[in-house]
Amino acid sequence: MLPLIYTYLVLSSALHLADATPTKSIFILAGQSNMSGRGGVVNLTWDGYIPRQASSNPTILRLSSKLTWVVAAEPLHKDIDTAKVCGVGPGMSFANSLLRKDPSIGVVALVPCAIGGTNISEWVRGGELxxxxIRRTKAAVNEGGIIRGLLWYQGESDTLNIEDAQAYKSRLHRFFLDVRADLHLPLLPIVQVALASISGPYTNMVREAQLGLKLVNLRTVDAMGLSMQQPENLHLTTPAQVSLGKMLTNAFMRIGHRKS
Structure with a gap:
């Protein structure tokens, strides 16, 4: 029989290691192509360039399409937004920036869900997207972790006709409330992005809806003025995605995530 003092030391060491295991801080990445990431994609080909600010880190994970955690690397949405070529998005820059600003956040666990070209009506509760x-987010929690926030960048597809643009604010409001309700997180921090591109004739109407929406623990960052890929003028460049990731971090931290 092992001496009691030895047994005590072994158990104490195990408990210490368990307590030292970093918590997964889970972030949902949702919306359309600029969240999915098209940085560096030209003529349907990604140039493969990954800036330092978007580089891999053992403390940044990604939930794969098979619902397994893997070390995150660009393109984050390569097995999610499979109908299009994916490049650099804001997610890795966000995660790296957040870890620099608050190392105590633990492991940053990203849940990519964005699909290019989608209208907000396709994100309605009950729809496939x-x-x-919700399924991917709940699977992420089942593996251990805490949902810290939703990062949302969408709206270009709703600028093309007047009906969608007029309905955008109410649809967006309902979407955010539904997500919070279905995740049982009424104060879930949400950071959304106001459109950077002039996509359709009703872009200003959608931007006004985004900038004018008010909810507790919601922040909006304005991407207008960030550099766009040419000649399309629709998707953010790789440097712009890096800048956006840092903007998302700053906005999230202004919510006061430790109180959420």
Whole structure:
């Protein structure tokens, strides 16, 4: 029989290691192509360039399409937004920036859900995109971790006709409330992005809806003025995605995530 003091030391060491295991801080990445990431994609080919600010880090994980955690690397949405070529998005820059500003956040665990070209009506509760996002998020929590926030960048597809643009604010409001309700997180921090591109004739109407929406623990960062890929003038460049990631971090931290 092992001496009691030895048994005590072994158990104490095990408990210490368990307590030292970093918590997964889970962030949902949802929306359309600029969240999915098209930085560096030209003529349907990604140039493969990954800036230092978007580089891999053992403390940044990504939930794969198979619902397993893997070390995150660009393109984050390569097995999610499979109909298009993916490049650099804001997620890795966000995660690296957040870890620099608050190392105590633990492991940053990203849940990519964005699909290019999607209208907000396709994200309605009960729709396939919505169900997949909720399913993936709940799977992420089942593996251990705490949902810290939703990062949302969408709206270009709603600038093309007047009906979608007029309905955008109410649809967006309902979407955010539904996500919070279905995740049982009424104060879930949300950071959304106001459009950077002039996509359709009703872009200003959608931007006004985004900038004018008010909810507790919601922050909006304005991407207008960030550099766009040419000649399309629709998707953010790789440097712009890096800048956006840092903007998302600053906005999230202003919410006061430790109180959420």
């Amino acid at each position: 919505y169900k997949q996002m």
